[in-house]
Amino acid sequence: AVEREEFRVFYQPIVSLTTGFILGFEALLRWQHPERGLLPPASFIPLAEETGLIVSIGNWALHECCRQMQAWRVSQGTNLPEKIYVNLSLKQFSQPDLIEQIEKILHSTGLAPKCLVLEITENIIMENVDQTSANLLKLKQMGIALSIDDFGSGYSSLSRLSSFPIDILKIDRSFITLMNANSRNLEVCEIIITLANKLGISPSVEGVETQQQLALLRKLKCESAQGYFFSEPLDSLAATALIATNTQW
DSSP states (O other), X not given: OTTTTOEEEXXXXXXXXXXXXXXXXXXXXXXXXXXXXXXXXXXXXXXXXXXXXHHHHHHHHHHXXXXXXXXXXXXXXXXXXXXXXXXXXXXXXXXXXXHHHHHHHHHHHTOOGGGEEEEEEHHHHXXXXXXXXXXXXXXHHHTOEEEEEEETSSSOOHHHHTTSOOOEEEEOHHHHHTTTTOHHHXXXXXXXXXXXXXTTXXXXXXXXXXXXXXXXXXXXXXXXXXXXXXXXXXXXXXXXXXXXXXXXX
């Protein structure tokens, strides 16, 4: 797949719950398999991690996302998405030349660092805390925003987050899925959103599928959201068309 360039990037809109407009896109990797069709990340990312190929695949994906984002910023006039959200794997984050690679990609694509959000999972911030903290600080100094993805599914705590320069906290979809039926989940969401706001971290959620969930999240003062209620992940052409519609939710 690497040699035949079969990987594709899809883009899921992230919507501001204050304005109702798209504020950015999360980039999601897919494999366009010649026999099995379009494959989701779960079917190939674990093996890519195990073999170490995730580093080259991740660097390619980051370059492609930055290139696409810069193309949108040049061509879309006033309907500009502000941010592109790109996931970094543990192996990528552990590379000694991580900062240099990211600088090189931003330079070659022309994308301003303020347009990039790097998403890491809780397990990354739990590994080698000193090195992680140093890398996060360097990225922050470059002007790149940092997001914790799938918060609540790992082992970190909100108290530890205050020691890292995190900009965005993305609550795991499992809390959102059961938010209507289970008042405990609603309370957990409210606590995480409130504490994130108190810490100056922007709360975000994934997995929004209904108008009721959206209304509850707005009431809880959640900053942004994504999910099939707004749009499924789209290829670059469909994402470009969505930007052009300037939809407000």
